[in-house]
Amino acid sequence: MASPGKFSFSFSKFPEGGLILAIIVLGLLLAIFGGTVQLPKFQKNAEGKQERVMTKNANGQEVPAFETVNKFFNPKTLVQIAKDTSFFAIMAVGMTFVIITGGIDLSVGATYALASVCGAIMLNHAGSSGGIGGTLFGILVTIAVGVLGGLLNGLMIVAFRVHPFIITLGTMAIYRGIAFVQTNGQSIGEFPEMFRGFVRQEFNGLSLVPLVVMIIVMIVGGILLAKMAIGRKVYAVGGNETASLYSGIRVGSVKILVYVISGLTAGIAAMLSLGYYGAGSSGDGQGYELNVIAAAVVGGASLVGGKGTALGALLGAIILQMISNGLVILNIPQNYSQIVIGLVVIAAVLFDQFNAWLANRRLLAKTGRIKKEVIASSDIPVSTSPQTK
Amino acid sequence: MIRKFSLTVTSLLGLAAATCFAAEKTYTFGVVAKSNNNPVFQAAKTGAEDQAKKLSQNGVTVKIDWRTPNEEDPQKQADAIEQLVNAGASGISVSASDANKLTDAINKAVESGVPVAMFDSDAPKSKRFVIFGTDDIDAGHTVMEELAKEMGGKGVVAILAGNQNAPNLQKRVQGVREEAKKYPDIKILDAFYHKETPQDAAAKVEQVMQAHPEITGWAMVGGWPLFTDNALKFPPGSVKVVAIDALPAQLGYLRSGHVQVLLAQQVYEWGTETIQMLYDLVANGKKPEQEFVKGKLIPITKDNVDEFAKNWEKWLPKR
Numbered sequence: 001m002a003s004p005g006k007f008s009f010s011f012s013k014f015p016e017g018g019l020i021l022a023i024i025v026l027g028l029l030l031a032i033f034g035g036t037v038q039l040p041k042f043q044k045n046a047e048g049k050q051e052r053v054m055t056k057n058a059n060g061q062e063v064p065a066f067e068t069v070n071k072f073f074n075p076k077t078l079v080q081i082a083k084d085t086s087f088f089a090i091m092a093v094g095m096t097f098v099i100i101t102g103g104i105d106l107s108v109g110a111t112y113a114l115a116s117v118c119g120a121i122m123l124n125h126a127g128s129s130g131g132i133g134g135t136l137f138g139i140l141v142t143i144a145v146g147v148l149g150g151l152l153n154g155l156m157i158v159a160f161r162v163h164p165f166i167i168t169l170g171t172m173a174i175y176r177g178i179a180f181v182q183t184n185g186q187s188i189g190e191f192p193e194m195f196r197g198f199v200r201q202e203f204n205g206l207s208l209v210p211l212v213v214m215i216i217v218m219i220v221g222g223i224l225l226a227k228m229a230i231g232r233k234v235y236a237v238g239g240n241e242t243a244s245l246y247s248g249i250r251v252g253s254v255k256i257l258v259y260v261i262s263g264l265t266a267g268i269a270a271m272l273s274l275g276y277y278g279a280g281s282s283g284d285g286q287g288y289e290l291n292v293i294a295a296a297v298v299g300g301a302s303l304v305g306g307k308g309t310a311l312g313a314l315l316g317a318i319i320l321q322m323i324s325n326g327l328v329i330l331n332i333p334q335n336y337s338q339i340v341i342g343l344v345v346i347a348a349v350l351f352d353q354f355n356a357w358l359a360n361r362r363l364l365a366k367t368g369r370i371k372k373e374v375i376a377s378s379d380i381p382v383s384t385s386p387q388t389k
Numbered sequence: 390m391i392r393k394f395s396l397t398v399t400s401l402l403g404l405a406a407a408t409c410f411a412a413e414k415t416y417t418f419g420v421v422a423k424s425n426n427n428p429v430f431q432a433a434k435t436g437a438e439d440q441a442k443k444l445s446q447n448g449v450t451v452k453i454d455w456r457t458p459n460e461e462d463p464q465k466q467a468d469a470i471e472q473l474v475n476a477g478a479s480g481i482s483v484s485a486s487d488a489n490k491l492t493d494a495i496n497k498a499v500e501s502g503v504p505v506a507m508f509d510s511d512a513p514k515s516k517r518f519v520i521f522g523t524d525d526i527d528a529g530h531t532v533m534e535e536l537a538k539e540m541g542g543k544g545v546v547a548i549l550a551g552n553q554n555a556p557n558l559q560k561r562v563q564g565v566r567e568e569a570k571k572y573p574d575i576k577i578l579d580a581f582y583h584k585e586t587p588q589d590a591a592a593k594v595e596q597v598m599q600a601h602p603e604i605t606g607w608a609m610v611g612g613w614p615l616f617t618d619n620a621l622k623f624p625p626g627s628v629k630v631v632a633i634d635a636l637p638a639q640l641g642y643l644r645s646g647h648v649q650v651l652l653a654q655q656v657y658e659w660g661t662e663t664i665q666m667l668y669d670l671v672a673n674g675k676k677p678e679q680e681f682v683k684g685k686l687i688p689i690t691k692d693n694v695d696e697f698a699k700n701w702e703k704w705l706p707k708r
Binding site: 037039333 | 425454455456457459460461462463464467468471472475476477487488489490492493494501502552553554555584585
């Protein structure tokens with residue numbers, strides 16, 4: 001413990017420090033080794049639209065102007081990475097709640113697809129010229145379907161006392177199946193322009209809406225977990241379910257709630273995706289559950305339960321996306337990114353276990369030391385061997 | 390603490406190794422096909438890379454930046470297009486898994502000064518300057534024309550039609566029906582729809598054959614059942630079959646005599662042609678005369694199947 005008045009910083013008090021360090025190092029590497037790229041210059045014209053900046057070449061001809069920027073460290077690439085991350089990161093925050101209780105939600109990708117398809121049908125019904133009413137109803141349906149999907153998962157897990165892996169494996173197929181039946185495998189687009197325009201709106205050429213939603217979800221998730229009673233209950237259930245039960249926690253309700261939160265985040269991600277990409281289909285989010293779980297795990301959530309944070313989930317998702325985009329920036333064939341991501345996930349878990357083992361040893365050593373100190377400070381003679389004078 | 394180092398070190402190693410591969414470039418064309426798991430797109434990739442080598446001369450270097458998702462995922466395709474723009478690509482060639490989802494990404498690329506050419510599957514409402522692919526109505530006509538030749542201009546034809554909501558397949562069916570009108574002794578029984586998996590397609594053929602033994606010809610507007618072994622239970626030649634696509638797994642049916650003609654799309658040219666068109670536009674300011682450049686369908690029969698199969702050996706990556 002540092003003495004008062006002295007500057008002190010302990011990584012143990014800020015578990016995401018390592019993740020931030022990893023992101024900084026990754027960023028530095030990409031900025032240094034990614035090199036530069038020439039991008040066309042743009043400016044806003046009188047109508048507020050982006051247009052290319054023109055310049056005159058040696059022969060006096062008008063040619064488009066280019067600017068040289070760092071391939072990684074430029075606002076467009078950074079915001080692009082954040083945008084690409086946001087869909088996974090939002091779901092990873094929800095997944096972290098589930099993983100903290102020792103559960104798993106394999107249906108998150110399918111819930112995302114079902115919410116996306118149901119929302120798409122409603123938004124398509126409102127049409128491209130749809131007003132605020134149709135838009136809000138579409139958004140509401142998307143999120144409500146996500147919540148409902150999560151609620152069904154939670155109810156079945158608690159009522160049937162079946163492992164979440166099995167229930168969510170089943171609902172993964174069911175939800176995607178319903179989405180397919182609803183759409184016959186076709187993509188549904190043509191949403192209210194107002195909705196598309198809102199999600200895709202750009203500030204100086206940067207799409208910030210998905211990024212902002214991601215940060216809001218992370219903050220709300222973080223407050224729920226760290227500052228509210230419900231957060232403590234979630235950790236307690238994951239830490240020791242039996243003890244939680246005897247201490248009066250309604251374990252069933254907590255479990256249902258975490259799946260509802262996971263479904264809710266899938267619904268929010270689906271809503272953003274509808275707005276950004278402009279269509280929904282039953283094939284959406286295929287295999288995303290694994291990326292989401294990977295992000296939560298790299299972010300420090302323990303599959304045994306009892307550990308994980310919302311900020312960690314977000315940072316875990318950013319690290320995975322940075323590796324994926326980073327390899328592309330470095331012109332590496334994309335399949336290598338899968339190998340690297342796989343290695344990072346395994347390495348993160350292995351070192352987490354190693355860390356836990358080390359902490360445990362330190363604790364044992366400390367307990368041993370305290371025991372000795374207690375004995376030494378007491379009046380009881382330590383040695384009982386007979387003394388002769 | 391160790392965890393932090395682990396992440397840092399793992400990421401560091403991955404990226405440090407990666408930098409060894411980085412190289413200089415002059416024109417870089419991104420290619421975003423539908424999926425890496427489909428051999429037609431592997432052929433397109435080989436085509437694009439071969440064309441890049443061909444164009445790389447006299448001080449010009451052309452590179453291909455292949456950004457195709459492993460499984461079909463239009464969201465990843467849209468992200469890839471945005472990433473390519475940020476990475477300074479000179480142009481992008483795309484085959485859309487979902488036109489709705491890609492239209493905005495394509496438009497944004499074009500507005501950022503990166504032209505987009507499309508192949509195989511179009512995003513018609515986008516600002517792409519060209520689409521190179523099969524004209525579906527023409528394809529339907531060709532299927533029926535070849536089938537009529539094989540059937541001697543008479544008999545009962547069933548159409549295998551895939552997903553009834555897919556607009557491109559509807560057009561192919563329309564083409565088959567239109568062409569069939571030219572043959573008074575050919576009767577179209579019906580178009581039969583099914584889920585587009587090899588198993589579902591094979592099951593559909595079997596069901597229809599049992600219910601309608603009078604069928605003497607199958608016009609398959611996609612070659613779905615031919616991806617499974619033993620999909621066609623009738624004796625070779627007793628029922629004539631013409632199908633679109635001639636992928637390696639389908640060629641055995643030509644050799645066994647179950648299928649008379651497979652109509653191969655110009656999958657290698659999806660790569661060569663779109664890269665050439667992008668290069669012409671970016672380097673020489675030359676646009677193709679038409680927005681829709683029609684690809685041909687090459688008839689593959691028992692006679693030329695072995696020669697055609699050698700193409701696939703060149704097109705597919707070596708194991």
